[in-house]
Amino acid sequence: MTLLLAGDIGGTKTILRLVESSSQELRTIHEERYRSSDYTDLVPMVQVFLAKANAPRPEKACFAIAGPVVNYTAKLTNLVWFLDTERLEQELSIPQISLINDFAAVGYGVLGLDKEDIYTLQAGKPDPEAPIAIIGAGTGLGQGFLIKQGEHYQVFPSEGGHADFPPRTELEFQLLRYLLDKHDIQRVSVERVVSGQGIVSIYQFLRDRKLATETPEIAQVVRTWEQQAGQERSVDAGAVIGRAALEKRCRLCEQTMQIFVEAYGAEAGNVAIKFLPFGGLYVAGGIVPKILPLIEDNNFLLHFTQKGRMRNLLIDIPLHIVLNPHVGLIGAALCAARL
DSSP, rough: EEEEEEEEEEEEEEEEEEEEEEEEOEEEEEEEEEEGGGGGGGGHHHHHHHHHTTTTSSSSSEEEEEOEETTTTOOOTTOOOEHHHHHHHHHOOSSEEEEHHHHHHHHHHHGGGGGGGGGEEEOOOOOTTTTTEEEESSSSSEEEEEEEETTTTEEEEEEEGGGGGOOHHHHHHHHHHHHHHHOOOSSSSSGSSSSHHHHHHHHHHHTHHHSSOOHHHHHHHHHHHTTTTTTSOOOOOHHHHHHHTTTOOOHHHHHHHHHHHHHHHHHHHHHHHEEEEEETTEEESSGGGHHHHHHHHHHHHHHOOOOOGGHHHHHHHHHEEOOOTTHHHHHHHHHHTTO
């Protein structure tokens, strides 16, 4: 048995998990959630966690970071933390520590999911030797791919979420122009539309162009969200809009989520065309599991396959929805086990 420490570190919250690893499985021993801003660095947080776990010192650790990892170091986007692998190993007395991008952790994590962690939207014709691709909308839009190398897969993160947003309908072209003018920018990334922030942006577009009428309850939430720009927000307007659409109590929210789901499906199709992931395309991120009925009802799969001459190719790609919100933690533990 090997004792591992896995962490999912974000600007708002951090989840730490102590895991026992054997040749057969990973077994969770202890897990805690922390508010990241309550600590000046990762080290004191881990020390508090290990003291509470009352377990032997782990032999290996892997931390998934919400930000780029360069030369074994990472600076978190929304925290003053600067993490260095060598310093962490010394100060925590853990012999081997790895830092990986949080979406790379999702890539490792899909390899450790159980059947109940996945909802298959399209069975396709799976090829176990082919690449696997991942896409996930949350705060931003993560993308990446995995390639099999011998007995293992190597995970490659990408910055595909920052590619240009490709409008396909007259309404989406109007949305593109709206975002260019609103933010006084030269280009719009797909992440500005396919993300939690993107949901709010679509809502604002439909509202400001008077294409649908607001309900007072949702209007207040969105106003609060807008007023708190540049600071830690007290409301998650995207989540509120999604719930209202699910419950069919706001026509504007329903229209918002229809555009969002269609754009998401189209972008997933773009990823599929680029990587030909016959090993499976996994849709992760915090949004999709919460709006699964909308994914089914609002033609995600139709827009995924709506690629002209490439349609017959895309209908053979297995398409899976990741339901487990801790897929990144699973990936960090798997990555630690491979150190």
